[in-house]
Amino acid sequence: MDKLKALILEKFQCLGCGNCCELANGYVYARPEEAVCIAKYLEMDIIAFLQKYTLKENGWLILSSAKFRANCFLDEHKKCQIYEVRPKNCRTYPDWFSVWKNYETFLKETEFCPGLKKVFMDLHKIFTEDFGDINNIDSKRFEK
Numbered sequence: 001m002d003k004l005k006a007l008i009l010e011k012f013q014c015l016g017c018g019n020c021c022e023l024a025n026g027y028v029y030a031r032p033e034e035a036v037c038i039a040k041y042l043e044m045d046i047i048a049f050l051q052k053y054t055l056k057e058n059g060w061l062i063l064s065s066a067k068f069r070a071n072c073f074l075d076e077h078k079k080c081q082i083y084e085v086r087p088k089n090c091r092t093y094p095d096w097f098s099v100w101k102n103y104e105t106f107l108k109e110t111e112f113c114p115g116l117k118k119v120f121m122d123l124h125k126i127f128t129e130d131f132g133d134i135n136n137i138d139s140k141r142f143e144k
């Protein structure tokens, strides 16, 4: 799995579909310094920014959740309006533990993230002669 992960993360390119912003079941967090940075980017006073765009829950600063600003900063074209200053939470995707826990969690994520699926399919073409259903790929190929 480590080899597969390294290969995929090296080649990964976001296709800008907005799924990971819109459909995430969890939360989008921001650290205080990130909130300051986003507020500056939006040319807003930090207090006004916090009041309008954040929620505090269990000590965490939340920019978005299923119940709060579910579209986060996506515009009508599904582009992040604060992309240049998006929080680490967003920058690190898809290098998340939940994605790479095991082969099944990874495969499930490829159904969610077209960028992940594309690079996996491209690599699959290189690694296998028969191009079949992604779910039939033998994960043991990538274990060495």
Ligand code: SF4
Pocket: 013, 014, 015, 016, 017, 018, 019, 020, 021, 093, 094, 112, 113, 114, 115, 116
């Ligand atoms: S789901 Fe994947 S391709 Fe879509 S915006 Fe997120 S990282 Fe990019």
Ligand code: SF4
Pocket: 020, 021, 022, 028, 063, 064, 071, 072, 073, 074, 079, 080, 081, 082, 083, 086, 087, 090
């Ligand atoms: S801050 Fe931008 S990249 Fe991050 S979840 Fe929100 S809309 Fe998506």
